[in-house]
Structure formats: structure tokens, C-alpha cells
Amino acid sequence: MNKILIYIKGLTKKYQRNKEDIVALDNINIKFEIGKFYAVMGHSGSGKSTLINIIGLIETATSGEYYLNGKNISDFNENEKANIRAKYFGFIFQDYNLDPNLKAYENVMLPMLIDKKVKNKDAKEKAIKLLVSLDLTHRINHYPKELSGGEQQRVAIARALANNPEIILADEPTGNLDKKNEQKIFSDLKKLSESGKCVIVVSHSLEIKEYADVIFTLEDGTIRW
Amino acid sequence: MNFVNAMKYATIKIFRNHKNFYFMLVIGIFSLILLMIFTYQKYMTDIHEKYLNTQLFYREISVMPSDITSDVDALFYEPIRSIPHVLDIYDSRYGIFYTESPTFKEKIYDGVITLKYGSNATFPKIVEGNIFESNATGVAICSKNFYPSSYNTKDIIGSNDIFLDGEELIGKTFKTESKIYKRVDGDIIENGKYLKEFKIIGVFDNTVSMDTPNTCYVSGGDIEDIYKHTMLEVNSDVYFPYTVLVDDKNNLGEVGNAINTMGYQADVTSIIDTEYISKLRIISIVIIIIAIISLLVTIFVYLKKNALDNSQEIGLLKAIGYKKWDIIKINMAKMIEMILIPYLLSIFIFEIIFFLIELLFKNYFLYYGYSLNHLIDAYFYTLEIIFILPIIINFIFIVKLTKKKTIVLIKEVI
Numbered sequence A: 001m002n003k004i005l006i007y008i009k010g011l012t013k014k015y016q017r018n019k020e021d022i023v024a025l026d027n028i029n030i031k032f033e034i035g036k037f038y039a040v041m042g043h044s045g046s047g048k049s050t051l052i053n054i055i056g057l058i059e060t061a062t063s064g065e066y067y068l069n070g071k072n073i074s075d076f077n078e079n080e081k082a083n084i085r086a087k088y089f090g091f092i093f094q095d096y097n098l099d100p101n102l103k104a105y106e107n108v109m110l111p112m113l114i115d116k117k118v119k120n121k122d123a124k125e126k127a128i129k130l131l132v133s134l135d136l137t138h139r140i141n142h143y144p145k146e147l148s149g150g151e152q153q154r155v156a157i158a159r160a161l162a163n164n165p166e167i168i169l170a171d172e173p174t175g176n177l178d179k180k181n182e183q184k185i186f187s188d189l190k191k192l193s194e195s196g197k198c199v200i201v202v203s204h205s206l207e208i209k210e211y212a213d214v215i216f217t218l219e220d221g222t223i224r225w
Numbered sequence B: 001m002n003f004v005n006a007m008k009y010a011t012i013k014i015f016r017n018h019k020n021f022y023f024m025l026v027i028g029i030f031s032l033i034l035l036m037i038f039t040y041q042k043y044m045t046d047i048h049e050k051y052l053n054t055q056l057f058y059r060e061i062s063v064m065p066s067d068i069t070s071d072v073d074a075l076f077y078e079p080i081r082s083i084p085h086v087l088d089i090y091d092s093r094y095g096i097f098y099t100e101s102p103t104f105k106e107k108i109y110d111g112v113i114t115l116k117y118g119s120n121a122t123f124p125k126i127v128e129g130n131i132f133e134s135n136a137t138g139v140a141i142c143s144k145n146f147y148p149s150s151y152n153t154k155d156i157i158g159s160n161d162i163f164l165d166g167e168e169l170i171g172k173t174f175k176t177e178s179k180i181y182k183r184v185d186g187d188i189i190e191n192g193k194y195l196k197e198f199k200i201i202g203v204f205d206n207t208v209s210m211d212t213p214n215t216c217y218v219s220g221g222d223i224e225d226i227y228k229h230t231m232l233e234v235n236s237d238v239y240f241p242y243t244v245l246v247d248d249k250n251n252l253g254e255v256g257n258a259i260n261t262m263g264y265q266a267d268v269t270s271i272i273d274t275e276y277i278s279k280l281r282i283i284s285i286v287i288i289i290i291a292i293i294s295l296l297v298t299i300f301v302y303l304k305k306n307a308l309d310n311s312q313e314i315g316l317l318k319a320i321g322y323k324k325w326d327i328i329k330i331n332m333a334k335m336i337e338m339i340l341i342p343y344l345l346s347i348f349i350f351e352i353i354f355f356l357i358e359l360l361f362k363n364y365f366l367y368y369g370y371s372l373n374h375l376i377d378a379y380f381y382t383l384e385i386i387f388i389l390p391i392i393i394n395f396i397f398i399v400k401l402t403k404k405k406t407i408v409l410i411k412e413v414i
């Protein structure tokens, strides 16, 4: 068994809508290990995004405990959470969320520059290396609008890897892509898990079953294995 | 993000989004307008103030000696001179006299010269060279920028050098010739010219005293001499007013009363007219208020147009691990740059305009005794207005945004 990175216990998330409680996640217990590729599947509205956002600390749980590397971080404040996000997590979004006014390599540099000690020059060098490793050598100086969807998402992957995080979180990363590009993204993510990262991907696509080590399905806020 | 990287990031973000150009253009235009308003207002106020402080007629009282026919000195001059705050008293006919100088009538000069009554009480504050006693004759103290001519737009508006260097004139002599008037069978005719010679023993800075640059101070006796030789004789029962010079305009009333109790009629020569200055102040305030309101509108429109971009940018920065205050700092750096760049550009343009005005109106300002100085105050006032408001509004706006949930910011659509 690999080392357990994330352990979530009794996680519940309720949303308020028109004074009514909507239970998006209902008493979830789950572990994530390093070096594994996790696929989160389920119908629309089943709570997939809610779960991955809570894991990535960009959404707060209503109740439950969250252990990262054995440490309970449930009660961390915003700044502490920001530190954890910068250090441990790399995000990949369905809409890529690249900054349209930054070139590919500048987008990748952005997370690196959080650290005040990082020099612009070093960050640029590292960003270019990452883009090269994702077959984007010829796209380094391009703006997002000059790239195809698949290329944009690979730039987003490079950005997610910028600070060499242990966990990669992707919410429907191939939702806007065709099959060929989807396979490319999944195989890139697979390679990352093989290199020792914990990769958690939300997807509707059955294609992901070819790549995932662990698949679980959410149904009305609870997990079906 | 460290300071250098934040500035780089801000600069990149500014120059790659054309919406920012419009914002900066508007800021630049406001900045230029404000610079001009503040400078103009300050100038006019300063000039007005300087005028009040330098012009003798704001400290003068005109006195009619009604029934004095003999021994003016003992009966009139001495008692008035001994009133506290009185500096000098002289026959108003000899206060100022316009004449021509054949010595200087050459090239662009028509030779017209203004002779002013000179005494310790009326000399400009600073005189280079020597001054003279009140009983002196044949000596003069002239303008350092000497322009022995009447006002002439063609020469005065322009950048040519039109002034004689007064310092080089010290020790030189010049002649004046004044037309002699005579009454013949009820008509007034010219009858030759009366010549006089003066030696320049000192010079004064007319931009300090605000005298026209064709002015020379000579003794009252010399003016009287010219006057008596050239002007029509009058009947002995006609009186002319005397001019009493007071040390401060605030003492005019007191001195006036003292003269009145002596039995003479005293009138304050000049009423201080502040209407233009107060109008100017009101107009300036109105323009500044309009500028501030427009500035507010501009910043709100700008923030509204960029709200989506800002939300997504802030959401992304938060998601990848930037702390709230880092994000605020980065965003403020952007706004500060977006104000400072057009501000500095507007100063640059203003300086060019200033330089051109200085070049073109150099002689004009010297003629009227103004000096065109840089008013650093205007730079600060302008910066305060165009800086503080947008910075505060932007700050509130950004702090509000950073408080929103990351996921809400990222997913935000129009």
C-alpha cells in the first residue's frame, strides 16, 4: 500500500437554497494515496465538483475532518489554506482558466512566483521545461487564444505542475475536448500518477476507466465503489 | 510574489489589455487639466497678491490742500509727514511723468520712458548700484531689463531678446526731451522741446517691483523741473492734490482720519479689486469638482467593465495559492501604475507647454514684471486628486472581490 496523503472522515456539505438544505455530500469517508490515479464519476449534480473543490480547499465543508499528510487541516484559516494550495495542489479546470493576457509560459510561471524568493528568470526557465515536457515546445510564446483546446489544457497541466505539487486535481479536464485530445490528456495525467503524484480526476467519460487505478462513483452525495 | 515580479506582472497586464489604455488616457487628460487649473489659479492669485504688495497706489492717500497758498512746507508737508505710518508726501503732479529719450530711440525702441518719483519711500526694495537723496538732480535708477519704449505687441510677444542689459547701463547718461506746450489764442500748441540729462547710477529688478521695464526713478525735483518747463501754466487759485504714501495699506484708514482731523480732505486713491480672483477661485473649484465627479464615473465604469476579468483573475490566483493580501497588493500595483504612468506623461506634456509659453511670452512676462516659476504645489494637488480617489475605490472593490469564494470567482460569467 502506498502512503496515504489525504484522509477524509465524515465529510458533509450542505448548500442553502431558498431556505432549504441541499445535501451535496453526505458523510463521505475516503482516502487518497500517492502514485495513484483516481477517477470520480457520477451523474450531474451528484456532488463530484463539490467533493474535489473541498479536497482542493477552495470550498469549505459543513462538517467532517480533513487530514493532509496525517495532519488535521479542517480548521485552517484562509492564509494557511492558501499556503497548502500553493504547495500541495495543482488545479486543472474544465474551462482551462488560463489568463488570456499572459503567454503560455507566463501562465505556467504564475504559481511559481507566489514564493517571494523565486526569481523571474528561474521561473521562466522552469516553465519552459514543463511546457517542453508536455510537447508544447512550439507554443511557449503563444497566447491562449492562439492555442487549440487540447493545447490550452496541456498548458493548464503545466501550470498545475509548476510548484511540483503532490496532488493534481482536475474537474472534467476533457469536457470540452475531442476523443484524441482527451486520450492525450488522460495519458499525461496517468504518467504523472506513475511518477508518484496523487491524481484525482472528475469525469463523465468512460474512456477514463482505461487509465484510472481507482474508480468511484458518487450518487446523491454518497460514494458507490 | 516579490516587488519586482509584482511590478512586472502588473505592467504586462496593463499593456496587454486595451481597456486599460482608455482608462489611462482619461486619467492623463484629467491630470493635465488639473495641472493647468491649479497652476493658472495659483499664478493669478500670486500675481494679484504681488501687485497689491508692490504697487504704491494701494498705499496712497490723495489730499487736497484747499486753502494753502504759502509756505506749503511748514503748514502742510511737515504736519502730515509727522503722522505715524506716513512715509512720504509729494505733489501728485510729480509722481509720474512720461517722456521720450532720443538716446534710446533706435532699432526697436521708440524711446518712451516713464519717470517715477524716487525717494527712500518709493524706491524698489532692491537696487543694484547707488540710490539718491531726495534733493539730487540729474540721476536715475532704471530697470535692469531695460526696454526704453512703449508697449509693442510685435516685439513683446515672441522669443527675441528685446531688453537692454541695465547693469551695463550703470554710469551711462541719457537725454530726455519733453514737448513744451503753450496756449496761443485759446489753442494749445507744441512749442519746442525741453532737454534734460540723467546719469544712471543704479538698476532695479522690475519683476520684483512690477514696474514696466521703461521705468526710471528720478528725483521729485527733476520731475517738477520738467513739468514746470513743459506744461501749461495754471492760475494760482487752482490746487492739485498731494500724494501721501503710507507704510501699509491697513493703516490707510488711520492716516486718512488723522489728515481729516487736520481739516483736509483725504481720499484713498485705489480700491482693491478682488472680483477676478474670487471668480477665478469659484471657476477653479467648479472645474475641480467636475473633474472629481468625472474621475469617479471613469473609475466605476472601468471597474465595472473589468469586473469579470478581475473576478476570474482573482479566483485563479486564489485557487493556485495566492494569499488575499498578495492579490490585493498585485492589483493595487496595477492601479498605481495605471495612474502614475499617465500622470507622469501629463507632467511631461505640461512641461512642454510650459516651456513653449515661457519661450513665447518671456518678454511679455518680463514686461509686466511677472516671473514664471514652476509651481510644485500644482503637481501635488493634481496627484492627490487623481491618485487618492481611484486608489481607495479600487482597494474597496478588490478587497470585496477577494472575500468572495474562490470557486464563485472562477466560475463567474457575465
Ligand SMILES: Nc1ncnc2c1ncn2[C@@H]1O[C@H](COP(=O)(O)OP(=O)(O)OP(=O)(O)O)[C@@H](O)[C@H]1O
Pocket: A015, A016, A017, A022, A023, A024, A042, A043, A044, A045, A046, A047, A048, A049, A050, A051
Ligand atoms: N453554490 C451552490 N449553491 C447551492 N447549491 C449548490 C451549489 N453548488 C452546488 N450545488 C448543488 O449541490 C449538488 C452537487 O453539485 P456539484 O456541482 O458538486 O455536482 P456535479 O456532480 O459536479 O455535477 P456536474 O456533473 O453537473 O458538474 C447539486 O444538487 C447542486 O445543485
Ligand SMILES: [Mg+2]
Pocket: A048, A049, A050, A171
Ligand atoms: Mg461538476
